[in-house]
Amino acid sequence: MSPTKDLADLTERFLSVGHAQSPQVFAALMKGFQATMSAGCYADTAFFLRRIALPTLDYTSAQALSRVRSRLRSKIPASPQTARLAVIGSSTTTQLVPLIDFFLFAAGVDADFYEGGYGLFRQEILDPASELYQFAPKVIFLATGWRDLANRPALADARLDIVRLITAEQADWSSLWQVARERSGCQIIQNNFVLPACRALANHERRQAGSLSSYISSINESLAQAVPPFVTIHDVEHLATCWGRWKWDDPRFVHQAKLPCAPECLPDYAHSVASIVAAQLGLAKKCLVLDLDNTLWGGVVGDDGLGGIRLGQTDPEGEAYRAFQHYAKSLRHRGVLLAVCSKNNEETAREVFEKHSEMVLRLEDIACFKANWEDKATNLCRIAQELNIGTNSLVFVDDSPAERALVRKLLPEVAVPELPTDVADYIQALDRHRYFQTLSVETEDLRRTEYYRAEVSRRDAQTSASDIEGFLASLNMVAQIGPIMPDTLNRSVQLIQRSNQFNLTTRRRTAAELLAFLEDESWITRTVSLSDRFGDNGIISVILARAREDALEIDTWVMSCRVLKRTVEQFVLNHLYGLARQRGLKRIRGEFIPTAKNKLVRDHYANLGFAPVAGAQGERTLWDLTVADDSLQTTTYIREETNA
């Protein structure tokens, strides 16, 4: 047998033993990795290493796997997704950093790291000549703990004095973040503070404002409320709560090695940090695809009938299925798309959603419904296509190991979590992966399923319309276009992070960078929101451009694929043309950088009447449009709404 085939079997075996990972199975797996490495099968090694990168790994296994990752580093082609991450703080980062690197690698990111001197984070941020700034990070992770709080109350302090301390503490951290951003233009990930398990005041701790727990809680609250857009609070306090505070702390390793938490919790901690960095790069998943029989309810509706499936208050297992549906619904409420992919007759499957009184999920929660007898890989591709997202944005949940194996084999880019045999454990099994990590929640998220459903109505209208012009005119489209504002900053960042197909340059500009552009007069930032007779689409496009010499250079142009072919591009171009004219610029310079996913816009500038410019490097292309004295009147069916 080939080493790769061996490794495939060993990986499946390791995954199927789950939490009861036996040392023998793991030792065999490590030998499997060594064999593929020695045989030079680096791509296969990387593939299976990614499969196995779970947040539930124990410390020793995770460290061993992270060493395989570091040996692979020079052997496989560089990933197009990169990160420069500085980890500075008050605990040792030596054990943490390889694990963050390992989980970022699993998410498809090549990361470079800087580790600050132990406990020197303030000096490194304040000293403009520090190694931190020489490293030029894109992201700084402040891995701090409550012992770093500079202002601490005395137990007897009056409430008013404590409020003053909280304000001072908040100001201290805010000014550190501000200095770091001004000097490096980077995003910041800031730990909040873990409440200690031990309490001097026992049960009374929370009632006394000057107690350590009360004070830390207040600081956490204050940080969460006052955080600027370029800072993400890493909720390490939540991790500690989930693990249990006594388990989270292993004082032996604090005293011995200044570890930030018990070794067993470190992989989960690292995974949590990595998921935030990955989300900043637009790698979070977008759609949860659900099987039906034995996934959303117990039993097989085709055999057992509507009354025969187990769902709801009649039995405990039925309750557990309902709980899982509630979980899925909570994801859909925050903007994750839900889809159904089931082997069933479509009418039988839909009937459960329409008629079963215990169903939590309803048809209007499902953005795309596929119940048929074709294979699931084909259906997943269709779902991705209909929702205009990549298959790598899908998470596929199915109780059947055979279906999971098929999808993993045919569509390795789809996330397919192992599912426990007991439905009561589904929520935890799914949630721990942090597939849907998010940095902010915007109006567009809360209304996303509505947008997609309105899109279905539009498609129906389009089918009935005799010509495309008539259809576009009948939509009565109205757009607002204007600079990025404080209340649209997060959505702008999100769109820049999430857009893969309609993205001309795939520069993942961060909130910190956008803030810098807003302060710089040579930069023009624009958001476009669009509504029509079927509903409001929210903000669907972001454009960043810079005036340099006689040209307006388009740095970033992204658009939600929901509004493709609606003449938004033409509308935007007319607007940019007007801006260029106002500023006395002679041309607009477009740029296209190809990626695996943005073929859609390869001819974007050609279609808009730009002429190719010679001398671009590599696969990147440059385009010019001459700005004349009169305004540009490219045909668009969108009317501008002027009062914001």
Place this chain on the structure above:
Amino acid sequence: MRDTIRREIEEVFRNVFGDQELVLQESMTAADVDGWDSLAHINLIIALEKRLGVRFATAEISRLKEDGQTVGSLLDLVEQKKRA
């Protein structure tokens, strides 16, 4: 018993130091094992605890990395804990 423990410890060493050919001798010290620094020491302790189901006290963790300590001293300590 000592031989069983020795084999289990050897397996832990092999995983922690990423060397599947590593053979433990009782006379070995940290200097004899490639990569046995203070970081690896912590990783070793964590892995040993998990594999052997024992718990090392803070002072024991420190003592095991002092000069003059050998693989034999580690075996003595584990054996003593297993017997207790």
